[in-house]
Amino acid sequence: MPYINIRVTDEQLTKEQKQKLIAGATQLVVDILDKNPETTHVIIDEVPIDNWGVKGVQYSTLKK
Amino acid sequence: MPYINIRVTDEQLTKEQKQKLIAGATQLVVDILDKNPETTHVIIDEVPIDNWGVKGVQYSTLKK
Amino acid sequence: MPYINIRVTDEQLTKEQKQKLIAGATQLVVDILDKNPETTHVIIDEVPIDNWGVKGVQYSTLKK
Amino acid sequence: MPYINIRVTDEQLTKEQKQKLIAGATQLVVDILDKNPETTHVIIDEVPIDNWGVKGVQYSTLKK
Amino acid sequence: MPYINIRVTDEQLTKEQKQKLIAGATQLVVDILDKNPETTHVIIDEVPIDNWGVKGVQYSTLKK
Amino acid sequence: MPYINIRVTDEQLTKEQKQKLIAGATQLVVDILDKNPETTHVIIDEVPIDNWGVKGVQYSTLKK
Numbered sequence: 001m002p003y004i005n006i007r008v009t010d011e012q013l014t015k016e017q018k019q020k021l022i023a024g025a026t027q028l029v030v031d032i033l034d035k036n037p038e039t040t041h042v043i044i045d046e047v048p049i050d051n052w053g054v055k056g057v058q059y060s061t062l063k064k
Numbered sequence: 065m066p067y068i069n070i071r072v073t074d075e076q077l078t079k080e081q082k083q084k085l086i087a088g089a090t091q092l093v094v095d096i097l098d099k100n101p102e103t104t105h106v107i108i109d110e111v112p113i114d115n116w117g118v119k120g121v122q123y124s125t126l127k128k
Numbered sequence: 129m130p131y132i133n134i135r136v137t138d139e140q141l142t143k144e145q146k147q148k149l150i151a152g153a154t155q156l157v158v159d160i161l162d163k164n165p166e167t168t169h170v171i172i173d174e175v176p177i178d179n180w181g182v183k184g185v186q187y188s189t190l191k192k
Numbered sequence: 193m194p195y196i197n198i199r200v201t202d203e204q205l206t207k208e209q210k211q212k213l214i215a216g217a218t219q220l221v222v223d224i225l226d227k228n229p230e231t232t233h234v235i236i237d238e239v240p241i242d243n244w245g246v247k248g249v250q251y252s253t254l255k256k
Numbered sequence: 257m258p259y260i261n262i263r264v265t266d267e268q269l270t271k272e273q274k275q276k277l278i279a280g281a282t283q284l285v286v287d288i289l290d291k292n293p294e295t296t297h298v299i300i301d302e303v304p305i306d307n308w309g310v311k312g313v314q315y316s317t318l319k320k
Numbered sequence: 321m322p323y324i325n326i327r328v329t330d331e332q333l334t335k336e337q338k339q340k341l342i343a344g345a346t347q348l349v350v351d352i353l354d355k356n357p358e359t360t361h362v363i364i365d366e367v368p369i370d371n372w373g374v375k376g377v378q379y380s381t382l383k384k
Contacts, residue, residue: 001310003131003169003263007235008289015114020288022117028280032273033264037119039310041131043071044115050207051236053214054257054295055229065182067135067323067361072161079242081160086245088156096148097136101247103182105323105361107199108243118129118167135363143306150309165311171263172307178335179364181342183357193374195259195297195327200353212352220344224337225328231374233259246321246359271370278373293375299327300371
């Protein structure tokens with residue numbers, strides 16, 4: 001019954017990319033931990049680029 | 065001082081439903097753990113249905 | 129398919145208290161949002177009292 | 193390699209306030225824990241005021 | 257710069273299983289989203305089986 | 321009423337370092353966002369070094 005939370009910057013992920021992330025992350029815990037996919041949840045959070053920082057700087061600034 | 069995070073798919077919860085969730089979750093930790101409601105926080109996250117998967121499939125597809 | 133995360137200070141919750149929290153939180157989303165309990169997950173995190181602060185002060189100090 | 197998540201009610205934080213939070217939180221772990229800012233991530237979540245409750249009441253109601 | 261949090265019940269994962277989860281989850285965001293592995297973080301949380309519930313019941317009870 | 325979660329690798333933080341993190345993080349949201357410290361919560365999670373990966377590799381291996 002794993003719960004997997006993937007947080008990425010919000011840069012227009014397509015519906016297909018999200019589906020691939022969900023399928024891939026679920027397969028990981030099935031393959032490595034023998035978990036049941038029926039109860040495996042994956043949640044993708046898309047974070048605005050002004051709201052994510054690394055090295056002390058907003059990602060919206062780093063990208064420039 | 066509990067912190068309670070409720071994550072649900074984004075399907076147009078009403079303001080009243082949210083208020084009931086907040087009141088109910090707070091009451092739970094008051095009743096069961098004798099916590100102080102003054103410092104009990106409840107946060108509801110509404111997750112887009114393309115961003116939540118179970119069984120390796122997006123909820124937006126599962127619903128069909 | 130809600131996911132509910134309850135974070136409390138680690139003060140020797142009994143197994144029975146945890147079961148009550150899990151049952152109660154699940155019932156909340158069944159009653160208020162008509163969610164399916166089969167796919168509702170509740171996770172309780174017990175946080176050491178040196179690791180939780182409010183008002184800028186460790187809970188281990190506040191309790192004294 | 194700390195990960196810092198700051199959750200606040202959504203009340204129109206400016207881009208500059210967010211930058212200050214990111215810089216300040218990063219500096220904290222550099223100063224206190226001697227962490228490397230290069231791999232320190234800060235994420236700010238802005239939560240709608242109907243979705244955050246304290247004392248069992250929605251923040252949108254408490255504010256009135 | 258994704259952040260991936262994998263929460264599973266605490267059932268004696270080996271160090272090797274954890275390494276496989278970390279490598280696999282990182283590869284996912286590299287392959288699907290073209291993210292930089294240098295700044296991709298994966299955190300595994302092992303949750304005691306009394307603290308995780310599904311269907312309103314503790315996992316420690318469900319397993320019996 | 322901010323909620324701040326600081327996740328670091330578990331490397332024997334002292335009680336004093338934790339207190340400084342809690343005080344500093346609280347002060348940040350007071351200074352920058354004019355938040356009330358009374359309802360500001362800070363939680364520090366110490367993550368085992370086998371459970372945190374970056375660049376696809378466990379931190380316990382990276383440190384060697």
